[in-house]
Amino acid sequence: MRQFREHLLDALPYFMVLLLFGLLEPLRPFAMVNALLQAVLFVLVVILPTARTERMSYVDIGWPWGLFLIGLQAVLFTDPGNAQGYMVGVAYLLAGGRMALMATIGWRKGWLDRELPRYRYQRLRWERQGWRAKPAMLYEVASQGLANMSLLVVPAILQTAAPAGALWPLAALGYLVWAAGFILEITADIQKTRFVVSNSRAGKESEYCSTGLWRYSRHPNYFGEWLVWTGLAVSSVPSLLAVALPAWGTGALLLALVYLPFLMYRVLTHYSGAVPSEYYTVQKRPGYAAYQQETNMFFPGPPRPKRD
Secondary structure (H helix, E strand, C coil), rough: HHHHHHHHHHHHHHHHHHHHHHHHHHHHHHHHHHHHHHHHHHHHHHHHHHHCCCCHHHHHHHHHHHHHHHHHHHHHHHCCCHHHHHHHHHHHHHHHHHHHHHHHHHHHHHHHHHHHHHHHHHHHHHHHCCCCCCHHHHHHHHHHHHHHHHHHHHHHHHHHHCCCCCHHHHHHHHHHHHHHHHHHHHHHHHHHHHHHHHHHHCCCCCCCCCCHHCCCCCCCHHHHHHHHHHHHHHHCCCCHHCCCCCHHHHHHHHHHHHEEEEEHHHHHHHHCCHHHHHHHHHHCCCHHHHHHHCCCCCCCCCCCCCCC
């Protein structure tokens, strides 16, 4: 019962946003189509394979393809002349498509034949909390589908629903933040890949990357992903104010936009990002503990002096 209650409370923001979509007529058509597409995608690509194999890593295929679908819908739902609607569609297509392509290549190469470390870490959490593993596992993969149906689609729905007009300065600022995050994430991934390939050829597979962007943050790729979602949230505020919604709807969706960067920060640091990754890295890579002391975990900053 405690486990069910915890899952319900965790999913409450998603259900509240879905309820908002149902109550606010201008947002309802996009939301309904998206909910149906995400449900089909997650059942076939994530939930059924997870139930069969008891591996959660299929989420890494489902959720970025879900973002890609959101981008396609944004382009199709945007009225001619609404430049921002097309911009948000392209933003989802680029961010989701890049991760979806990487995950699909990894799946084809057999990288998902074993559970990824960040999902193995979840099992340790369940054991500490005394939860039953299979219900927890199925909830966690399904909750990502709920996120794609609700909070993660809010920027796309708002910007496609807004009337055509000039790009507001705040929206432009949001897209600058999005672009900076997208470039930062790609650059960090490229640097990490080159490092891993070079060290593998040299037989130094126990080394860790601490060069380039990784000198200033232990997870610059996650920081870039956070900037992507923060930029989408910021760029959506003018659209929210322009859509004809009741005051309570505008206020509720503004809270959703504020919550979105907080949610992504929590996910990228403690849920499936930095903390789970480092739990295993510090065990198998000598010197990583010293790197943790010298380098910020998430937000970039100058390296700290080494301790004696």
